[in-house]
Amino acid sequence: MSDIETGQFSIDDLENVQITIGKIVGAIEKKAQEEGVEIGPTPKPGISGLRDWDYKLLSRYQPVYTPVCDQCCYCTFGKCDLSGNKEGACGINMEAHQARETLLRVITGAAAHAGHGRHILHHLIDLYGHDKPIDVGPSNLLAPNTQAVTGIRPETLGDLEEVMDYVEEQLTQLLATIHAGQEGAAIDFESKILHGGMLDHVGMEVSDLAQVSCLGMPKSDPEAPLVEIGMGCIDSSKPVLVVIGHNVAGVTNIMDYIHEHDLEDKMELAGLCCTAIDMTRYQTDQGQLPRAKVIGTLAKELKMIRSGVPDVIVVDEQCVRADVLDEAKKLSIPVITTNEKIMYGLPNRSEDKPEDIIEDLSTFKEPGALILDFDVLGEVAPELTLKMSKIRDEIGIKALPTDEELQELSEKCVQCGACELDCPDNLPIMEAMRAGVDNDFSKFEYLHDKCIACGRCDQACPKDIPVLNMIEKASQKLIREEKGFMRSGRGQISDPEIREEGVNLVLGTTPGIIAMVGCSNYPDGTKDLYSVADEMLKRNYIVVMSGCSAMDLGMYKNEDGETLYEKYPSKFLAGNLINVGSCVSNSHITGTAIKVAAIFAQRNVSGNYEEIADYITNRIGAVGVAWGAYSQKAASIASGCNRLGIPVVVGPHGSKYRRALIGKPYKEEDWKVYDARNGSEMPIPASPEFLLTTAESIEELLPMLAKNCIRPSDNSMGRMIKLTHYMELSQKYLGHMPEDWYKFVRTETDLPLAKREELLKMLEKDHGWEIDWKRKKILSGPTMKADVSAQPTNVKRLCKGEC
Amino acid sequence: MVDTTKNTQIYATWGRKTAKPVNPKVAGKMISKAKRPLMVVGSEILKDDKLVEKTVAIAKKGVPVAATGHSITALVEKDIGAKYINVHSLGHYLGDKNWSGLDGKGPYDTIIFIGHKKYYLNQVLAGIKNFTDLKTIAIERHYMQNATLSFGNLKPEVHLEALDEIIENL
Numbered sequence: 008m009s010d011i012e013t014g015q016f017s018i019d020d021l022e023n024v025q026i027t028i029g030k031i032v033g034a035i036e037k038k039a040q041e042e043g044v045e046i047g048p049t050p051k052p053g054i055s056g057l058r059d060w061d062y063k064l065l066s067r068y069q070p071v072y073t074p075v076c077d078q079c080c081y082c083t084f085g086k087c088d089l090s091g092n093k094e095g096a097c098g099i100n101m102e103a104h105q106a107r108e109t110l111l112r113v114i115t116g117a118a119a120h121a122g123h124g125r126h127i128l129h130h131l132i133d134l135y136g137h138d139k140p141i142d143v144g145p146s147n148l149l150a151p152n153t154q155a156v157t158g159i160r161p162e163t164l165g166d167l168e169e170v171m172d173y174v175e176e177q178l179t180q181l182l183a184t185i186h187a188g189q190e191g192a193a194i195d196f197e198s199k200i201l202h203g204g205m206l207d208h209v210g211m212e213v214s215d216l217a218q219v220s221c222l223g224m225p226k227s228d229p230e231a232p233l234v235e236i237g238m239g240c241i242d243s244s245k246p247v248l249v250v251i252g253h254n255v256a257g258v259t260n261i262m263d264y265i266h267e268h269d270l271e272d273k274m275e276l277a278g279l280c281c282t283a284i285d286m287t288r289y290q291t292d293q294g295q296l297p298r299a300k301v302i303g304t305l306a307k308e309l310k311m312i313r314s315g316v317p318d319v320i321v322v323d324e325q326c327v328r329a330d331v332l333d334e335a336k337k338l339s340i341p342v343i344t345t346n347e348k349i350m351y352g353l354p355n356r357s358e359d360k361p362e363d364i365i366e367d368l369s370t371f372k373e374p375g376a377l378i379l380d381f382d383v384l385g386e387v388a389p390e391l392t393l394k395m396s397k398i399r400d401e402i403g404i405k406a407l408p409t410d411e412e413l414q415e416l417s418e419k420c421v422q423c424g425a426c427e428l429d430c431p432d433n434l435p436i437m438e439a440m441r442a443g444v445d446n447d448f449s450k451f452e453y454l455h456d457k458c459i460a461c462g463r464c465d466q467a468c469p470k471d472i473p474v475l476n477m478i479e480k481a482s483q484k485l486i487r488e489e490k491g492f493m494r495s496g497r498g499q500i501s502d503p504e505i506r507e508e509g510v511n512l513v514l515g516t517t518p519g520i521i522a523m524v525g526c527s528n529y530p531d532g533t534k535d536l537y538s539v540a541d542e543m544l545k546r547n548y549i550v551v552m553s554g555c556s557a558m559d560l561g562m563y564k565n566e567d568g569e570t571l572y573e574k575y576p577s578k579f580l581a582g583n584l585i586n587v588g589s590c591v592s593n594s595h596i597t598g599t600a601i602k603v604a605a606i607f608a609q610r611n612v613s614g615n616y617e618e619i620a621d622y623i624t625n626r627i628g629a630v631g632v633a634w635g636a637y638s639q640k641a642a643s644i645a646s647g648c649n650r651l652g653i654p655v656v657v658g659p660h661g662s663k664y665r666r667a668l669i670g671k672p673y674k675e676e677d678w679k680v681y682d683a684r685n686g687s688e689m690p691i692p693a694s695p696e697f698l699l700t701t702a703e704s705i706e707e708l709l710p711m712l713a714k715n716c717i718r719p720s721d722n723s724m725g726r727m728i729k730l731t732h733y734m735e736l737s738q739k740y741l742g743h744m745p746e747d748w749y750k751f752v753r754t755e756t757d758l759p760l761a762k763r764e765e766l767l768k769m770l771e772k773d774h775g776w777e778i779d780w781k782r783k784k785i786l787s788g789p790t791m792k793a794d795v796s797a798q799p800t801n802v803k804r805l806c807k808g809e810c
Numbered sequence: 811m812v813d814t815t816k817n818t819q820i821y822a823t824w825g826r827k828t829a830k831p832v833n834p835k836v837a838g839k840m841i842s843k844a845k846r847p848l849m850v851v852g853s854e855i856l857k858d859d860k861l862v863e864k865t866v867a868i869a870k871k872g873v874p875v876a877a878t879g880h881s882i883t884a885l886v887e888k889d890i891g892a893k894y895i896n897v898h899s900l901g902h903y904l905g906d907k908n909w910s911g912l913d914g915k916g917p918y919d920t921i922i923f924i925g926h927k928k929y930y931l932n933q934v935l936a937g938i939k940n941f942t943d944l945k946t947i948a949i950e951r952h953y954m955q956n957a958t959l960s961f962g963n964l965k966p967e968v969h970l971e972a973l974d975e976i977i978e979n980l
Contacts, residue, residue: 071902073937077825090827090940101940428819428963433928433952530927662898662933669902673909701898703879703930704853711896741894742883 039158039613047615050158051173054180054202057650060617061198063801064624064652067677068668068698070197072105075665079104082187097188106196107185109642109666113203114181116643119325120591121174121210122348123254126324128167128213130256130381131221137165142220144227146502151601151612152212152594156205158614164220167213174210177202204646205616211644212594219498222259223295224288224588227501229578231586234287236301236561237489243316246274246396248388250299251308251331252323253590255285257345257378260385261321262289262298270389274396277302279311280326281554281589287495288588297495303562304527304555305637309334309460310479314486315406318395321388324348325590326526326555326638330462332375338404341368341391342375345384353377361386369394407480408473413451416477417443419470426474429467431660432457432530436464436474443477451481456532459635493561494572496553496588499595502606504579508549509607513626514795515725517581518732519716522551522596522648525633525641527559528660535705536634537563537571540584542709544575546732547582548716551599554590555635593644597651600627617802624652625680625799628716628729630695631655632708636664645699654695654715656708661701668698672747675790680719683798686806690791691719691799692751706740714745719799723756726793731759749774753793755785811835812972814961818953827939829948829960834972837947837959838979841873844920844945846911850900851892853879855925858966864973865924866890871980873922876900876912881925897926901934905942920945924973928952949976 087095776788815831935956
């Protein structure tokens with residue numbers, strides 16, 4: 008009997024009958040067997056599949072709950088006051104409720120990415136077919152997250168459907184646990200959070216694999232092109248089409264239309280948020296120039312709309328302001344929605360003729376349209392932009408206040424302070440208003456970069472002063488100068504790159520990977536990102552960017568007029584700066600860590616998540632930074648990193664995620680692992696100290712990053728390098744030697760060479776260590792041995808003789 | 811005498827238990843009476859030299875200092891024994907009765923906060939309020955609703971006056 012394969016079949020004798028075989032039970036295992044791939048113990052794990060691993064992590068890194076609200080209002084029993092960890096009417100206590108709230112956010116984020124993934128996968132399968140090969144560059148391990156989690160080694164777009172089926176099913180199961188009256192243990196909600204985070208990285212990976220394979224995006228390309236970025240790079244004398252969102256599917260039709268009709272020089276096409284990044288990746292894998300510009304992040308959305316510059320706005324999904332249509336309407340800007348996630352109450356014109364839609368929108372019969380047919384969209388958006396540009400010029404749109412009006416508005420302010428209290432960063436708006444009365448608007452300019460353009464000040468003002476517009480008007484000169492370069496997203500790190508750099512990462516001679524991801528809710532402006540990245544790059548860390556952070560980094564230049572993307576090379580090597588791409592490209596960061604375990608260390612990857620995570624936890628010095636994290640997606644991305652043992656630091660606003668995972672370095676029993684060579688226990692340094700925490704300022708963040716790249720597997724050279732950076736950064740930014748530096752010293756060769764004698768003296772004097780001064784050797788004191796052949800593991804079954 | 815109890819406007823309702831507004835004199839006396847006080851100083855003090863001055867003056871009255879963020883840069887050479895710690899970690903350790911404190915002398919009973927971002931500290935305080943029995947006193951410019959006791963929302967100059975009054979009462 009021959010094997011049945013998936014696909015479509017016709018039977019000769021039966022007319023008009025077609026049989027479709029979608030999935031075959033046991034197919035993953037069979038295929039793996041044929042290819043000689045060993046499947047690990049947890050292919051497609053259910054909610055409890057990796058619970059033991061989660062418990063191990065959570066026993067060292069305990070959840071720290073900081074509720075945003077003390078009440079629960081989920082069901083009609085409530086509202087229930089849970090303050091003081093009281094139980095509500097359903098029996099849930101504050102801890103478990105906070106964990107549940109976090110879970111809800113994490114799976115919301117994961118669903119956003121997975122929904123995106125499913126949408127673009129459908130779209131691309133429609134265009135290219137199920138058998139379109141996955142092509143993401145010179146790699147054999149094409150889908151590290153997918154393979155580690157599901158055991159599936161996808162080769163075609165069609166293979167990705169089964170992956171999405173799994174993600175969606177698990178997300179539904181997780182969502183079901185949110186319902187009132189079920190789970191009561193915070194720790195099991197915590198395990199579910201980590202499960203949701205893991206799923207998120209699979210969903211993201213599917214999205215990016217599919218689009219990189221089909222849309223001509225750079226394929227692991229270190230030379231991905233530089234792209235213009237900033238509000239100042241938009242030529243407002245031309246018709247301007249602005250796209251906002253995350254899903255580039257429909258936008259590619261717009262780009263094709265513009266290209267095919269030679270409109271590229273006749274209009275500006277620019278994007279906000281991650282669609283912008285993916286627009287600049289589209290059709291650039293053969294060295295072509297990007298066909299779009301990047302305006303910036305979510306924080307620029309309201310500012311861009313209120314500038315009145317866009318002639319048409321197209322939105323797709325995810326981080327798009329809910330008031331785009333209302334804001335655009337005020338300035339006669341038609342809005343086109345293109346995805347079922349955002350429809351703004353607009354009529355569905357998907358079946359209508361482009362010329363009819365253009366006529367209705369350009370005569371303001373409707374403020375916008377829902378267009379789900381991308382061919383229609385492709386024609387309507389650019390043609391409408393060309394038409395609206397003339398119409399809006401003729402009308403004479405007045406967007407921002409005049410200089411005279413700025414002064415008058417300042418006078419209207421009664422200094423009540425409502426705006427400052429409502430401002431997420433409590434910015435000094437009243438001071439700017441006081442100066443504005445005397446025609447000094449420099450204090451508004453100061454606010455420009457600090458302001459995240461949420462518009463809450465406008466809503467709070469009892470005098471209806473348009474505060475945000477005042478900031479924008481006063482900052483026109485700055486805005487005109489907002490021009491930079493971002494390296495377009497290069498996609499995943501290729502297998503050969505991992506082979507080259509993996510050993511340095513595991514031994515610590517490349518001091519670590521700093522992954523700067525996430526959104527634009529910064530505590531003190533966007534320049535902080537530049538400062539952090541530049542400092543770590545100078546110190547030879549690999550800095551990996553993605554999403555909104557990747558954009559904001561390109562906004563600043565050094566004294567030579569260079570952005571960091573121009574200053575630093577972009578290979579996966581120490582001291583290089585990489586942009587993997589948009590939000591869904593974050594999966595390549597965890598994918599890189601998985602690849603190090605799989606390729607450099609030859610660990611089996613398929614369905615072997617726990618072992619891979621254990622390897623990463625103990626050996627790969629990587630820290631994520633989401634300095635401006637605001638979204639549910641950022642929460643799920645961080646949770647996916649956490650399940651792999653990758654710590655993440657968020658900015659102070661991240662405290663509003665209401666839960667962190669922080670270890671206790673003073674509890675020695677928490678900092679022990681097994682040596683897989685013989686199953687004996689071995690002490691390890693308290694690093695990473697946390698899996699998820701906040702930092703107050705970048706000055707605090709920088710030494711934290713260096714310290715939390717330290718791993719048990721560092722060789723002496725690696726530990727010396729990491730310790731040097733930790734001590735130097737503490738001295739530079741905190742003005743003191745860190746108190747715990749000696750706890751990371753195992754032998755004198757771990758000490759920085761230039762300061763070895765001085766540090767040995769300190770060890771003797773301050774910590775009572777015994778030193779042989781003739782040989783300059785440590786005789787006693789350290790709690791850990793330096794043993795490069797030790798095999799640190801948290802998983803007993805991985806020890807010799809345990810299996 | 812400065813009245814620091816008037817404006818307790820909050821951004822959102824976060825629960826039924828909110829900080830009792832407190833005047834500097836009472837706050838000062840409570841700090842004095844605490845057996846194991848700890849003053850947690852955030853990086854916002856660096857924005858105003860006078861704030862640093864007042865903070866150091868309070869510390870010199872014998873209140874141990876935890877310096878969070880990068881506030882340590884202004885406190886390190888002031889002979890007050892300030893120790894750096896991350897505020898989120900500190901919030902976690904404070905709830906652990908087995909933590910021996912920054913100086914190894916055992917758990918604290920009264921935690922005083924100054925120099926923090928409003929939204930950030932309120933989150934840290936939410937954890938302490940809900941999961942510990944510690945008394946927390948916010949002597950900040952903004953009303954910290956999740957503290958046990960807090961100043962109301964104050965103008966900068968009034969805040970400095972209030973701190974002087976606390977110092978007088980220590």
